[in-house]
Amino acid sequence: PTQVVPGADPSARQLCFAWGPAEVLVCETRFGRAARSRSRSRSRSRALTGSVADTGEGAPGSSRVFVVRRDQDIYIRTLRKLFNESHGIFMGLQRSEEELAGKSRKAQLVQVSKNYRSVIRACMEDMHQAAVSTRDPALQGQYSTQVSILSAMELIWNLCEILFVEAAAAGPLLLRLLDWVRLHVCDVDSMVREVLSSENPSKHKLFWNVVDVFVLQGRMEEARHLLSKEVTANPTSMNMYKILDDLMKKMPMPSLGNTQTLTELELKWQHWHEECQRFLQDGTFASNPHMESICKILVGDEDAILEKKELMTTWYHFLVTRLLYSHPTVKPMELRFYAQSSMDLFLGGESSPEPLDMILMAAFEFEMHQVIKECSIVLSNWWFVAHLTDLLDHCKLLQSHNLYFGSNMREFLLLEYASGLFSHHSLWQLGVDYFDHCPEFGRVYLELHIERIPLNTEQKALKVLRICEQRQMHEQVRSICKIMAMKALRNNRLGSALSWSIRAKDAAFATLISDRFLKDYCERGCFSDLDLIDNLGPSMLLSDRLTFLGKYREFHRLYGEKRFPEAARLLLTLMTAHIAPCSFWMTLLTDALPLLEQKEIIFSAEQTYELMRCLEDLTAGNADKQKFQEDDVETTKVEMLRLALARNLARVIVKEGTVEGS
Numbered sequence: 032p033t034q035v036v037p038g039a040d041p042s043a044r045q046l047c048f049a050w051g052p053a054e055v056l057v058c059e060t061r062f063g064r065a066a067r068s069r070s071r072s073r074s075r076s077r078a079l080t081g082s083v084a085d086t087g088e089g090a091p092g093s094s095r096v097f098v099v100r101r102d103q104d105i106y107i108r109t110l111r112k113l114f115n116e117s118h119g120i121f122m123g124l125q126r127s128e129e130e131l132a133g134k135s136r137k138a139q140l141v142q143v144s145k146n147y148r149s150v151i152r153a154c155m156e157d158m159h160q161a162a163v164s165t166r167d168p169a170l171q172g173q174y175s176t177q178v179s180i181l182s183a184m185e186l187i188w189n190l191c192e193i194l195f196v197e198a199a200a201a202g203p204l205l206l207r208l209l210d211w212v213r214l215h216v217c218d219v220d221s222m223v224r225e226v227l228s229s230e231n232p233s234k235h236k237l238f239w240n241v242v243d244v245f246v247l248q249g250r251m252e253e254a255r256h257l258l259s260k261e262v263t264a265n266p267t268s269m270n271m272y273k274i275l276d277d278l279m280k281k282m283p284m285p286s287l288g289n290t291q292t293l294t295e296l297e298l299k300w301q302h303w304h305e306e307c308q309r310f311l312q313d314g315t316f317a318s319n320p321h322m323e324s325i326c327k328i329l330v331g332d333e334d335a336i337l338e339k340k341e342l343m344t345t346w347y348h349f350l351v352t353r354l355l356y357s358h359p360t361v362k363p364m365e366l367r368f369y370a371q372s373s374m375d376l377f378l379g380g381e382s383s384p385e386p387l388d389m390i391l392m393a394a395f396e397f398e399m400h401q402v403i404k405e406c407s408i409v410l411s412n413w414w415f416v417a418h419l420t421d422l423l424d425h426c427k428l429l430q431s432h433n434l435y436f437g438s439n440m441r442e443f444l445l446l447e448y449a450s451g452l453f454s455h456h457s458l459w460q461l462g463v464d465y466f467d468h469c470p471e472f473g474r475v476y477l478e479l480h481i482e483r484i485p486l487n488t489e490q491k492a493l494k495v496l497r498i499c500e501q502r503q504m505h506e507q508v509r510s511i512c513k514i515m516a517m518k519a520l521r522n523n524r525l526g527s528a529l530s531w532s533i534r535a536k537d538a539a540f541a542t543l544i545s546d547r548f549l550k551d552y553c554e555r556g557c558f559s560d561l562d563l564i565d566n567l568g569p570s571m572l573l574s575d576r577l578t579f580l581g582k583y584r585e586f587h588r589l590y591g592e593k594r595f596p597e598a599a600r601l602l603l604t605l606m607t608a609h610i611a612p613c614s615f616w617m618t619l620l621t622d623a624l625p626l627l628e629q630k631e632i633i634f635s636a637e638q639t640y641e642l643m644r645c646l647e648d649l650t651a652g653n654a655d656k657q658k659f660q661e662d663d664v665e666t667t668k669v670e671m672l673r674l675a676l677a678r679n680l681a682r683v684i685v686k687e688g689t690v691e692g693s
Contacts, residue, residue: 055507104412105455109161113154114452117418118461122423125258125468137197140426144192146183148416155181183387183413190394193403194363196426201292201362204283208351209249215349217584219244223253233264236448239321246325246340247352247565251279254325255281268319275322278329285359287651288520293360304330309468312465331357337376347391363397370395391583399428403440405610417448442469453480463498474502481507486514489527496534509535516540525551525559529577530588533567538574545576549583549615578608584623599633606645616649617665620672627675 104110124143155178178210191200193207222241229235231482245254255276257416262272271415281296281298305329311317316323326333336343336352343349350373354361362370370392372382384392393401407416423429424441438446445465452462459480466477481499486492492515494543499507512535519528525547532540551559571581582605589598606619623642634642650669 043051049376050614073291074648105451105458107173109158109174110129110154110177111458111551112157113181113414114458114461116150116153117147117414118464120150121418121421121468122464124422130622140422141197143425144188144196144422147422148188148192150189151181151185155185160311178412182215184410186211187197187390187394187402187406188415188419189215190391191399191423194366194394195399195423196396199363201360202296203287204363205285205351205354205359206287209355211626212348212351213248213250216343216345233261240342242321243339246328247339247348249284249352249355251282256362256537271316271319271322274310274315275325278303278326281306282586283331283359292305297360320390327350329356333376334356340377340603342378349373350395351375369495377459396477400440403444407444413444413448413451416606417444420444438471442471442473445469447474450476450480453483457483458483459493466504469668477502478504478507481530482510486511486518491517492576494633505590511535511539513540514539516544519546533573533577538572538577542574542576545574545580546612548580549576550611553618575610576612579615581614582610590622590625595629595633596624599623599638602626603634603641604636607641615651616645618670620649621668622644624672627679632679632682632686634679636687638660639676639680640684643673643680646672646676 032276032576053091103115109239120143127139127143144536151304155467158174158177158181162178164173165171165174189211193204193211197207199207222237222244225239226232226235226241232238238261242257243667245257258276260271262269279540281303282663283294283296283303307326311323311326311330314327324335324338328339331353333353336356343352347370350370354369354371358365358369374388378384386405390402390405394407403416403420405415406419409417420429420441421444424439429440447468449462449465452465453459462480463477466473466480469476481495481504484491484495486495492511496508496511499511512531516528516531516537519525519531520543525544527546529544531543532544548559567577567581582601584597586601587604589595602619602623606616611619620642623634646669672682
């Protein structure tokens with residue numbers, strides 16, 4: 032039923048709404064006239080598209096109809112790669128061998144995570160290319176927005192991969208965070224190209240900015256390479272350069288292998304740190320502010336690092352730089368304290384955290400459920416949270432979290448994502464597999480959604496039918512077959528209608544269509560769709576009328592092949608066994624006329640008596656008697672039949688008497 036927004040003035044234009052079945056809500060503002068329901072959105076609406084509707088009687092002026100979709104992103108063509116390719120990764124993860132344990136299992140899950148990220152990045156690059164190539168400002172804005180969203184998704188996913196999936200330990204953790212920053216946060220490649228392509232790089236206005244960024248990201252080799260160009264141009268700074276270069280070269284870094292313990296790393300780093308402080312206190316770099324600033328960064332001076340705020344651009348870049356130069360052996364559970372203080376220092380009360388900041392902070396605090404919750408609210412579709420939650424569930428990190436309405440978080444999000452896919456004309460096929468891997472409610476959701484798929488073509492219907500048959504969804508199979516049979520019948524495609532009704536095992540509908548076949552035969556004198564009728568096989572047993580249709584067609588085939596005795600026996604059986612409908616008896620008796628008039632005697636005396644009895648039964652009823660008396664054609668047929676039967680009986684008696692006499 033249509034509803035009016037609470038509090039609306041009944042005398043004014045009203046905003047009306049109604050829920051429907053296919054994930055889309057249609058709203059209309061009219062004079063008390065409500066929009067018709069087009070679909071249903073059980074959760075947060077995602078996008079709004081508008082169109083103008085026809086005005087109804089008594090409604091002056093036009094009305095506006097708004098279609099609110101839950102997952103508008105699935106209609107963006109350039110995101111199709113994200114949905115299609117991630118489906119393959121998802122299915123591979125579900126089929127992966129659970130026996131793998133320990134390092135092997137972790138390595139497998141990390142690789143799955145990287146595969147998801149590579150799909151996000153590929154999609155982001157395609158979207159960026161589309162934004163560059165289009166001339167439509169509106170499309171360009173849409174593509175640019177999607178690039179930003181995909182970039183944020185990859186940023187969050189990568190951090191979750193480091194902290195939750197790989198669960199990097201102290202030491203390697205910092206290396207992973209450095210890679211994360213280098214990949215996502217501060218892309219300086221264009222700045223580097225501009226500086227290096229200039230005639231005198233060390234004199235370029237961005238030279239020291241590039242050196243600083245390399246240092247802030249721990250890219251020491253590249254920073255040293257650039258500094259060497261400064262020495263070439265300014266030989267007077269050679270001594271300072273050598274000292275700074277030596278400090279940067281000797282900086283201890285964690286290793287991914289087991290080549291050193293954390294204690295050894297901390298001792299080496301402490302000695303190196305003290306050496307940096309000593310040169311700084313001695314004023315070694317006092318005559319060169321740029322080198323002095325770099326040395327301050329090396330000793331972890333927070334004020335010096337914050338001076339480069341514009342180069343870092345984000346608080347999480349500041350966090351990683353701060354850890355690199357003050358606490359390189361940070362443990363995972365210590366991140367929350369450094370993250371919060373880094374955000375406070377970086378923002379400095381000048382601005383409030385953005386939603387992305389809160390998601391990353393939740394990750395640093397190891398609040399997985401908060402990450403998923405915030406992403407569900409902020410991101411424009413369910414793809415991200417559904418696949419990330421599934422991956423974390425395979426990592427055994429969400430086992431204890433069940434939702435109050437019965438399902439666990441993984442299943443709930445997969446159900447929402449798959450439901451969105453089902454509102455798309457082709458992506459619904461992916462949704463089937465997601466429902467298959469939701470053990471609690473997946474089957475129920477699939478049954479409900481698959482019934483709503485518009486069966487526009489027979490090919491699509493067969494595809495849906497195959498899916499239902501593979502899953503023993505018998506009720507849905509019958510429903511689809513009945514729908515297609517009815518469509519075919521409306522289009523007068525009797526063969527297709529009969530084929531669908533047989534597949535549905537619908538005896539009543541098969542009887543109806545069989546009657547149509549027989550009616551057409553009576554009107555035209557021939558059968559359509561002979562291939563189907565000739566090959567009914569055991570299917571003809573579905574209903575008596577279908578059995579009759581098949582057998583009657585067999586009679587015609589035998590007659591055409593001049594196998595008259597067999598044809599005669601079959602014809603008589605159809606009548607005496609009461610398989611044929613009474614309304615069709617006259618047609619059968621008429622079909623017997625050519626056999627009665629054959630030179631060779633086909634019907635025996637007993638068979639002839641049976642035919643006579645059938646004719647008398649047909650004409651004996653009061654209604655039928657009146658009909659035959661009023662219809663000259665029918666009367667003529669009856670007389671011809673009686674004459675032919677009498678003549679045949681006489682011939683049979685003479686022949687049988689002759690045989691007995693001899």
